[in-house]
Amino acid sequence: MSDSSTATVxxxxxxxxxxxxxxxxxxxVAIFIFLVMAALLFCVPLYVVVVTSFKSMDExxxxxxxxxxxLWTLASxxxxxxxxxxxxxxxxxxxxxxxxLFILLPSLVLSISLxxxxxxxxxxxxxxxxxxxxxxxxxxxxxxxxxxxxxxIKITAFLGIYGTTFGIAVVHAxxxxxxxxxxxxNFFRSIPVELMAAAMIDSGSFWKIFFEIxxxxxxxxxxxxxxxxxTSVWNDxxxxxxxxxxxxxxxxxxxxxLALTNTGESNYSVDMAAALLTAAPPLIIYFVLGKxxxxxxxxxxxxx
Amino acid sequence: xxxxxxxxxxxNDELWIRSLQNMLILGVGSLASIVLGFILxxxxxxxxxxxxxxxxxxxxxxxxxxxxxxxxxxxxFNPSVxxxxxxxxxxxxxxxFNWLASPQTVMYGIILAxxxxxxxxxxxxxxxxxxxxxxxxxxxxxxxxVSFWRLYFEIIIPMMKLTFVTCVIxxxxxxxxxxxxxxxxxxxxxxxxxxxPAYFAINAYWLKENLGYASAAAAMMLLFTVxxxxxxxxxAVVRRRNAG
Numbered sequence: 001m002s003d004s005s006t007a008t009v010x011x012x013x014x015x016x017x018x019x020x021x022x023x024x025x026x027x028x029v030a031i032f033i034f035l036v037m038a039a040l041l042f043c044v045p046l047y048v049v050v051v052t053s054f055k056s057m058d059e060x061x062x063x064x065x066x067x068x069x070x071l072w073t074l075a076s077x078x079x080x081x082x083x084x085x086x087x088x089x090x091x092x093x094x095x096x097x098x099x100x101l102f103i104l105l106p107s108l109v110l111s112i113s114l115x116x117x118x119x120x121x122x123x124x125x126x127x128x129x130x131x132x133x134x135x136x137x138x139x140x141x142x143x144x145x146x147x148x149x150x151x152x153i154k155i156t157a158f159l160g161i162y163g164t165t166f167g168i169a170v171v172h173a174x175x176x177x178x179x180x181x182x183x184x185x186n187f188f189r190s191i192p193v194e195l196m197a198a199a200m201i202d203s204g205s206f207w208k209i210f211f212e213i214x215x216x217x218x219x220x221x222x223x224x225x226x227x228x229x230x231t232s233v234w235n236d237x238x239x240x241x242x243x244x245x246x247x248x249x250x251x252x253x254x255x256x257x258l259a260l261t262n263t264g265e266s267n268y269s270v271d272m273a274a275a276l277l278t279a280a281p282p283l284i285i286y287f288v289l290g291k292x293x294x295x296x297x298x299x300x301x302x303x304x
Numbered sequence: 305x306x307x308x309x310x311x312x313x314x315x316n317d318e319l320w321i322r323s324l325q326n327m328l329i330l331g332v333g334s335l336a337s338i339v340l341g342f343i344l345x346x347x348x349x350x351x352x353x354x355x356x357x358x359x360x361x362x363x364x365x366x367x368x369x370x371x372x373x374x375x376x377x378x379x380x381f382n383p384s385v386x387x388x389x390x391x392x393x394x395x396x397x398x399x400x401f402n403w404l405a406s407p408q409t410v411m412y413g414i415i416l417a418x419x420x421x422x423x424x425x426x427x428x429x430x431x432x433x434x435x436x437x438x439x440x441x442x443x444x445x446x447x448x449x450v451s452f453w454r455l456y457f458e459i460i461i462p463m464m465k466l467t468f469v470t471c472v473i474x475x476x477x478x479x480x481x482x483x484x485x486x487x488x489x490x491x492x493x494x495x496x497x498x499x500x501p502a503y504f505a506i507n508a509y510w511l512k513e514n515l516g517y518a519s520a521a522a523a524m525m526l527l528f529t530v531x532x533x534x535x536x537x538x539x540a541v542v543r544r545r546n547a548g
């Protein structure tokens with residue numbers, strides 16, 4: 001550390017944060033410049049995508065990907081939303097947007113309500129074999145999707161929900177249950193035992209304690225889980241591809257088809273607009289609720 | 305030995321061997337995101353101003369679907385309108401960025417996109433680890449005149465051993481599962497040169513409609529995952545035994 005100033009200062013004076021902030025040292029400037037450059041590098045793809053989506057195809061063909069559009073146009077956005085072709089269908093990504101919404105909402109209700117109740121029972125009530133169940137959940141959380149893909153196809157086909165948005169929602173809920181239950185359980189374990197004991201003596205029933213004590217305490221963790229689930233369901237590709245059939249494909253599947261469909265004369269500005277439309281919902285959530293987002297993805301990192 | 309038939313077939317399949325090799329290449333290459341994540345976290349942790357902004361910027365790729373990321377990067381790699389054509393248009397003809405077109409470089413392209421996507425995640429884990437380090441250590445190191453490199457290599461990094469192990473395990477599991485990014489960037493091509501196990505299994509199931517074969521590949525994926533998780537399980541067992 002090139003630090004000549006502390007040598008002249010008597011050693012009783014602590015080298016505190018306030019002192020450090022007033023003097024800007026060369027190495028701090030270097031760190032700052034390095035970080036700014038790294039941040040710019042991270043933003044390049046986003047910048048290129050945004051800029052390209054506002055260009056006309058003629059302009060894209062010039063290959064000047066870093067320059068701003070000479071003529072800003074919304075044509076690609078409109079085309080991507082209403083007319084772009086995915087396979088044989090040419091209705092744009094709005095079909096996928098609607099499908100993704102119809103997948104997202106039921107899957108959120110199912111996965112969160114079931115996992116929070118299971119976790120509540122496991123963490124705060126005496127359940128037989130709770131440890132065994134916990135281990136099973138942990139194993140289920142990490143099993144690769146490919147292992148259970150075929151049985152799930154058979155089950156959903158048997159139930160008649162294969163190829164529907166509801167079927168995809170159910171599969172998402174099943175896949176998310178283990179990890180969500182584990183996250184909720186870890187949170188509920190932090191509730192003091194005395195509080196639960198007092199509530200039980202107060203003749204609180206299973207449901208009364210849940211709705212009057214546990215649920216009001218769970219605000220933060222619910223937001224974290226909600227964001228985790230919204231992002232992972234919205235960004236999912238493989239479940240939507242496997243269970244979507246022809247009519248229930250989510251936005252990511254439509255986007256991928258769309259990018260593959262126009263291979264001959266690729267209309268890149270439309271591809272980029274469609275990509276941005278698909279990425280928008282989770283990105284907006286991320287920029288608004290970043291703190292909860294980070295907690296969610298670190299907690300959900302184990303998911304298989 | 306009829307039950308093992310699919311596995312014998314699997315390990316005689318060049319494409320499966322290729323998938324395994326690619327998984328290893330992807331795993332080793334993606335380690336860069338842990339290293340980068342640590343460097344960024346260490347710098348952000350020391351830099352007082354703008355921590356929130358830097359964190360937001362480095363993490364945003366994580367909020368985006370891997371399909372979107374794959375499509376965007378495929379476009380950046382496009383030789384006629386992407387990054388390469390930009391450099392050629394300013395006269396830098398020695399720049400070659402058409403990585404996805406050749407079997408020799410296609411995995412590097414996928415690695416670049418994955419590293420770009422996941423660096424922020426490891427940075428977030430590393431930042432959490434760094435925040436857990438007693439601030440007295442920095443002060444003490446400064447008073448003792450410990451050099452920058454020694455401080456990090458001999459004190460900070462050994463203290464964060466657990467964080468690094470967690471990062472490596474999570475990264476490896478992500479590599480075993482890698483599917484979306486390959487579909488969006490190359491669809492396994494050119495000529496099957498960017499196949500990975502997850503892609504192989506799904507491909508065997510849908511294109512060849514061969515359930516047994518696909519299951520054998522999926523079972524191998526499960527085996528890799530279990531092996532990668534063993535350290536986690538063992539450490540949990542050891543902790544419980546020590547506690548009890």
